[in-house]
Amino acid sequence: MKNTILSAKGLCKSFAHNGVQNHILSNLDIEIYEGDFTVVMGASGSGKSTLLYALSGMDRATGGSVTYDGKDIVKLPEKNLAELRHGDFGFIFQQMHLVSNLSLFENVAVPGYLNKSVPADEVNKRAEELLEKMGISAIKTQLPSQCSGGEQQRCAIARAVINNPKLLFADEPTGALNRKNTTEVLNLLTDLNNNGQSILMVTHDSRAALRATRIIYIADGTVIGDLDLPPYTAEAEKSREAQVNSWLASMEW
């Protein structure tokens, strides 16, 4: 029996554009389980990124509820949402979005400083360890603009986990990377998950989806498919790929 870490009920998100209401998410129900590497897939414009941002509290849903730790984060005030972002949640963006005038080390350490319960020395030590783990400690003093996309994304992952989040959100983390960097980033995420990190990732890359232990497929703002998978191993990749592709085909992917 898996523990639910995050759940949404009747989730709606609409945008008004030029007087026309666009419903991106419609009464969506979902549960995310602790320890899972959950991947959300769907066609372009299906609302998967919107779902991710609504679930993570980065954006407010226009209807429904998102429950985390017994609280509806849709109704949380700005201050509490900020606490969630630097405490229980971590976030990785498609475009990395590192702070441009901070070095890689500082990009990782600064969110750690927001966590008042951890002394600055410990934050620095952990940042060093994470950069080492991500293989970018040699370039830690460089600015993001001086690094490759892969290096930036590895830094973004380190930043996302600096506060030991209970749930790590990733929005197309390999979307802006080449093949080699994509593999490296996916390996890092898989490692994190293997060490117990719960991950919720949005992707349209079926190769990235292979790393998941669960794939959720959404279309027209609602969940239309849910696939559980065993933990990823490189050896079983081929059979896994066939299973996933077949399932995705059934979803009209």
Place this chain on the structure above:
Amino acid sequence: MEIFKLLKANIRHKKGAFKSIAALMAIIVFSFSGTVSNNDNLARSIDRAHAYAGTPTFNAMERVTLMQEDLVETVSAHPDVVSVTATDCVLSGGTKADGNEVFQNLFVYEQGHDIYRVMNDTFTDYVENPEPLKEGEVYVPYGMTAVTKLEIGSTLTMGTEDYVYDYTVKGFIEEPQFGASLMGTKRVFVHENDFKKMYDEANDVGTHKILDVGITLADGADYTKVKKELDDSCGLAASAGIVISKEETITYTELYSRTGSGILLAFLILLIAIVIISMWHSISTSIDMEYTNLGILKSQGFTSWQIRIVYVLQYFIAEIIGSVIGLIISVPALRLLGMLFQPMTGLLTATDISFVKCGAMALALAVLCIVFVVIATNKVGRISPVRAISGGKAEVYFDSRLNLPIKAKPLSFFMGLRQFTSRFKSYGGSVFIVALLVYFMMTVTILSDTLSREYFGETQFFQNITLILNEDFDLDKMEDFEQTVAEIDPDARTLFNFSDYIMIDGIQLYCNSYNKPDMLNKVYDGRMPAYDNEVAVTDIASELLGKGIGDTVVIGSNDDAKEFIVTGIYQNVNNAGKNICITSDGLYRINKTVPMFYVEMADLSLTNKVADALDEKYSENILRKYVEEERNTSADGIFELIDTICVVIVAVVYGISIIFSAVVISMICSKAFIKERTDIGILKSLGFTANGLRTQFASRFTIIAAIGSIMGGIASLFLTTPLLEVIMRMVGLTRIDADITLFTFLSPALAVCVSFFLFAYLAARKINTVEVRELISE
């Protein structure tokens, strides 16, 4: 047509920058309109008042007992003299206003309302058909209200102990020659019977019979040359208490108004520099941010010049709108300036705006700014349409590699510091602006201190007891006088003094003589005179005489003239710095006597005891005695007014600086906000609150303000004194001891830092509107 469409769109989308430039221009135009119009109004008032009074080219206030009998005839016979008027008057000392001593000599005349206009109760207009004076009534010049507490109905006391006259003030007149508050003498007018009585009783000791000789010269005649020739032919200056030209009186009348204007105009130059820097920053940032749009415009066939013209027109329109607003708001400002300076000039001054002159200046300023806009938009020519269309400018880069670490506490400060250091070049202009503001704020603070009492020489000496001595007094008695005081109040200060105009090397200067010349005067080079053949001169007197330390000058007139050696350069603002200082011994050497003995009590309760003791022992030498148990004299009036002017100037400079800070910050912040919107979103996604980010934003600008303040403080250390010495020369201050204390630095620095923090915090309120979802790439 396409240019106007772009212009309209630009103004609509960049309302912030447009409004900011208009606001800055409004402040500048408001400031110079206030000062220029005030000067113009004063100049018109002076012309009008002199024309009404028919002021001659110069006046010689001749002592009847000393002047040659044929003086008037001799003067009239001079070929350059067009006309001569001779009016009897009485010079009266010992003046009191409602019982308070007034340190001004009064020339008393008959009536006068037919020559000078009488002002109404509120000093806003003239009285039509003023009533002639009755016996016991006096008209006094309006300028006296600045140095006394006189008002209609007050009592003005004149005369010596033998002949004391109390008059009731009936009204105030506009007297343009001696009427300015800074003039040491004034003309007052009494009923003909009162005048006749006073004239007949004038004993040439406390009161003197004077013939006011008004001399009008032909156009083009050289005043100095004619005066010298008249000195030689009939001893015009030698027998005169004062010889003063119309131009000299105008200088006194305009002195503080011009000084105030000079300070504000110097401030304006700094403000213009700030506007240009702000505009430069705004344009430069705007071009960077609009790189893609501008590149697209170029790709569509717009030339660089067409785009630059849009910028030029945009800023020009903002400047014109700002100028018009500035002119409108200068109307009330002029009223305030008028209220401040009118009592000092003694003239009814209009509060009209010099529209043509100010409009022309505003236009010239707008054109100057436009030249800078043209230069600043030069980089439009370097925009590449290809690069613009393919995603905008080159990669983000930072102009500073200053790697100050980021600490966890206080995180907002260190994040702000990093934001500043990583874009140091773009904040360089802001730092420079703060430095200019703080420099000038410190300068006016120092100026305010400089104009305080310590620079006014003997006036810092509180005369609790004043004795007017008669001609029987001689130098041998000085020690006895002082001993008598010391026996009762050992810590009391005493001083023998004589101050009057005197001839030195053929030039009339104001002479201060003291038994202790170094007690109240500050010597800058050499030393104060110690012997009877020594003299100290001010810088201005030294320049007029062409003499310095070690040179010999001749002091006195005719047979009494003696040679003196210049021993030092000192500072004293009497007669706008045109003065000298000799010892009491030196005064006797040129056959003049010491008429005044002052006592400043240490123990005020002993004042009457000391006065009685002096009276008892030296009654045969005392012509008149004034005793004041408190340390307030009527001279306080002028200081109160000067203090008020200083406070207003400091307040105006601080106020304008803070308003400028607000406008400049709002301009820079809005650009920075647009530039950093993504970073703000990222930081929000990491858990920073909007409030924390606003604090970061404000911290950055506080750091800018702090660095600028330090630079301004350093600039002030080196540049305040030279600037003040140039400005204050007009009032006779040539050596400024800029006493820069921690407070002098902290008050403007704190004002700017706090305003930067607050305004940046307010300007950063848009951070609340940034949503993390803006980072989403669907």
